[in-house]
Amino acid sequence: MRELKITPIRNGTVIDHIGNGLALEVLRIIGVRDLDKDSTVSVALHVRSGKLGWKDIVKVENMELSPRKANAIALIAPTATLSIIRDFKVREKRVVDLPPRIVGVLRCPNPTCISNQSEPIESEFGVLTRRPVVLACAFCERTVDDFLRHLA
Ligand SMILES: Nc1ncnc2c1ncn2[C@@H]1O[C@H](COP(=O)(O)OP(=O)(O)OP(=O)(O)O)[C@@H](O)[C@H]1O
Ligand SMILES: [Mg+2]
Ligand SMILES: [Zn+2]
DSSP: OOOOOOOOOSSEEHHHHETOHHHHHHHHHHHHGSSTOOOOOEEEEEEEEEEEEEEEEEETOOOOOOOOOOHHHHHOOTTTEEEEETTEEEEEEEOOOSSSSSSSSSSSSSSTTTGSSSSSSSOOEEEEEEEEEEEEETTOOOOOOGGGGGOO
């Protein structure tokens, strides 16, 4: 077996089954630069996967994802699974799920939308269709399907 094992983590989050090539976007969502400097972040790109063909994996020590970040990951990497690791064991496992309202994660593409003015209004989108995922702004109804370009 030719396999390079990543060092296990004691506490943290494993984001597995990320679509091939999307790990760097996941890192951007997590905001790895803001993590505490003692936390190891392991990234595996282009790993063989039974289900997906190829996948990426991200393992972050000492971090649990906020619901907002989990929602953003659901948008760009809908096949991802989240495993919460405590004391080296998988304590909880979740598939990422697209909630009916996406608040504060994306910018509206409409420059004149009220959510893009200086008003303290958080962006909000509803799910218009799920396959493919298309969202509609709650304020101006402008649709978005290119989430990478509109992450807040
Ligand atoms: N202590 C740990 N440190 C780092 N990664 C871990 C640790 N424990 C589990 N993992 C990883 O967490 C994920 C889920 O672990 P699990 O044991 O449930 O694997 P699995 O049986 O392959 O599950 P799945 O069906 O989700 O692929 C896997 O990617 C596994 O490599
Ligand atoms: Mg597995
Ligand atoms: Zn809008």
